[in-house]
Amino acid sequence: MKLRDTPLLLIVALVVLLAIGLILPQWALSFVSVALYLGIVVLGMALMMRTGLVSFGQGLYYCLGAYAAGTLDHFFKLSDLLLMVVAGALVAGVVAVILGFLLSKYRDIFFAMLSLAFSMILYGLLVKSSELGSTDGFGLSVKTFAGIAISASAVRYTIYAFSAVLATLFAIGMHRYFNSHLGRLAGAIRDNELRVEYMGASVRRVIHLNYVISAVLAGVGGALMAGAIGHVDPETTANWTTSGEFVFIAILAGTGSVAAPFLGAGIFEAVRTFALQYFPNTWQMTLGITMLLVIMFLPGGLWSVFGLRRRST
Amino acid sequence: MAVVLEARNLNKSFGAVTAASNINASIEQDSVVGLIGSNGAGKTTFINMVTGYLTPTSGQVLYEGRDITGLQPRAVTRLGISRSFQIPQLFNTLSVHDNLLVGVGIASRSVKTAAGTGSNEHTQVEQLIERFNLAGYRTQTAGLLPEGVRKLLDIAMAVAARPRLLLLDEPTSGVSADEKFRLMDMVMSALKTEGVTVLFVEHDMDIVSRYTHRILAFYEGRIIADGDPLTVLADAEVRRYVIGEQLHKEASSAAH
Numbered sequence: 327m328k329l330r331d332t333p334l335l336l337i338v339a340l341v342v343l344l345a346i347g348l349i350l351p352q353w354a355l356s357f358v359s360v361a362l363y364l365g366i367v368v369l370g371m372a373l374m375m376r377t378g379l380v381s382f383g384q385g386l387y388y389c390l391g392a393y394a395a396g397t398l399d400h401f402f403k404l405s406d407l408l409l410m411v412v413a414g415a416l417v418a419g420v421v422a423v424i425l426g427f428l429l430s431k432y433r434d435i436f437f438a439m440l441s442l443a444f445s446m447i448l449y450g451l452l453v454k455s456s457e458l459g460s461t462d463g464f465g466l467s468v469k470t471f472a473g474i475a476i477s478a479s480a481v482r483y484t485i486y487a488f489s490a491v492l493a494t495l496f497a498i499g500m501h502r503y504f505n506s507h508l509g510r511l512a513g514a515i516r517d518n519e520l521r522v523e524y525m526g527a528s529v530r531r532v533i534h535l536n537y538v539i540s541a542v543l544a545g546v547g548g549a550l551m552a553g554a555i556g557h558v559d560p561e562t563t564a565n566w567t568t569s570g571e572f573v574f575i576a577i578l579a580g581t582g583s584v585a586a587p588f589l590g591a592g593i594f595e596a597v598r599t600f601a602l603q604y605f606p607n608t609w610q611m612t613l614g615i616t617m618l619l620v621i622m623f624l625p626g627g628l629w630s631v632f633g634l635r636r637r638s639t
Numbered sequence: 640m641a642v643v644l645e646a647r648n649l650n651k652s653f654g655a656v657t658a659a660s661n662i663n664a665s666i667e668q669d670s671v672v673g674l675i676g677s678n679g680a681g682k683t684t685f686i687n688m689v690t691g692y693l694t695p696t697s698g699q700v701l702y703e704g705r706d707i708t709g710l711q712p713r714a715v716t717r718l719g720i721s722r723s724f725q726i727p728q729l730f731n732t733l734s735v736h737d738n739l740l741v742g743v744g745i746a747s748r749s750v751k752t753a754a755g756t757g758s759n760e761h762t763q764v765e766q767l768i769e770r771f772n773l774a775g776y777r778t779q780t781a782g783l784l785p786e787g788v789r790k791l792l793d794i795a796m797a798v799a800a801r802p803r804l805l806l807l808d809e810p811t812s813g814v815s816a817d818e819k820f821r822l823m824d825m826v827m828s829a830l831k832t833e834g835v836t837v838l839f840v841e842h843d844m845d846i847v848s849r850y851t852h853r854i855l856a857f858y859e860g861r862i863i864a865d866g867d868p869l870t871v872l873a874d875a876e877v878r879r880y881v882i883g884e885q886l887h888k889e890a891s892s893a894a895h
Contacts, residue, residue, distance in 0.1 A: 517730035526716035
């Protein structure tokens with residue numbers, strides 16, 4: 327399997343997903359939707375990791391996306407899925423443009439901690455604001471898509487299908503980006519910022535751009551989540567545990583391919599569901615052991631399994 | 640001949656240490672100039688001030704008549720000044736080909752000089768690989784290359800920025816003695832077609848006298864001699880402060 331074939335494979339995967347979605351039971355639709363919207367968020371994380379930066383506060387944009395979507399329905403009675411996702415992307419993007427001026431100055435642990443700090447500020451604000459339901463958050467519902475009414479029974483499939491389409495578009499877009507000049511610059515910046523500057527390019531501008539792209543993806547993921555779950559609250563969006571989950575999935579998946587985040591998100595969700603069901607008191611330990619095994623035996627992430635197989639044949 | 644680079648009363652001090660003291664020099668177009676001096680004499684400080692990595696405490700740097708003092712390295716590069724490093728600065732996880740592709744990619748988007756060559760980025764990368772004899776290493780990861788090849792790639796990267804003025808910081812350091820001339824021959828012939836003015840820092844006097852038209856000798860942040868290689872290398876101060884030790888060594892080894 328060549329890297330070049332990836333877009334074609336992704337489109338095949340999309341067609342398969344859209345088709346089997348019609349016969350999948352509701353719980354399976356929900357499960358795959360989770361893998362898709364978490365995967366979109368982690369795809370943005372993977373871009374930052376290519377640039378050499380790990381954000382421990384991606385929940386900030388996930389939360390902004392979710393609350394933007396929720397606010398549209400809750401306060402303005404706009405229950406359109408497409409509008410919600412666009413709003414989520416816009417709000418996350420605008421905030422990232424502003425914060426990016428500051429964050430693009432920082433590297434390593436300082437970048438990680440500063441991004442964490444901003445997400446915790448949002449968490450703190452949301453917990454204190456009773457208009458937005460404080461720690462309980464508030465509910466929302468999706469009733470239309472691009473102005474077309476959706477019957478209650480089709481809502482879940484609509485969100486699933488839209489998530490799949492967006493995931494495919496973003497993955498193909500990211501694949502093309504990785505293979506473009508700017509995408510290669512990300513790796514060059516991770517390796518040697520001094521040389522990049524001495525070649526005549528602005529390191530900060532590239533980091534800022536990639537930061538905004540990753541924030542927009544997190545915003546879209548958050549809005550899709552809000553639509554799928556029908557509820558938003560600070561704990562499962564802005565809190566550091568959520569940001570930690572994104573890092574967890576990113577490391578679990580590896581950055582070998584644009585499809586890896588979706589595989590990683592699916593496996594993460596499967597392990598968590600399984601662990602919650604069979605070891606309700608020690609489910610975190612199950613996740614921890616999974617992570618330990620991946621780091622010990624597949625340091626390049628789960629995606630490196632495909633690389634191993636290729637090498638052995 | 641037209642003056643490409645002019646330094647006017649450049650001073651740089653780090654606290655109590657004076658790294659550059661009243662440096663005045665003008666470099667003519669298409670010349671090859673050697674910078675010599677013992678460690679800490681101020682050669683790299685001079686390069687760092689010209690390329691914008693350090694801002695001089697006082698004084699001016701003029702490039703093609705334009706004041707470039709205090710510009711950022713990337714702005715200086717865009718104007719057509721490029722440098723290589725004493726310790727190669729490469730993208731260690733990328734292949735030789737991709738290192739050059741990144742370099743050429745940045746240059747074709749930002750450097751205004753020598754634009755419109757018409758050839759696309761991949762062709763330019765292939766030309767650099769050929770000119771610097773890197774074909775055998777094309778797909779190898781830069782971090783795993785032998786030191787001599789790393790130096791070559793580092794210089795090729797500097798050339799990828801399509802400079803009109805190229806500063807090479809110790810191009811032959813870390814290269815074995817019998818390979819130094821081969822490397823310099825290759826670099827110089829690669830640059831001949833470019834019409835580039837070259838300044839390079841070098842400790843090997845055989846190389847300096849063979850490849851340069853002119854030498855600037857540094858000592859304690861000052862330029863103590865400036866002129867053609869024969870005159871400078873025969874200068875009493877230069878012999879005493881820059882190459883004295885080497886002569887002494889030769890004399891003592893001859894005695895044995």
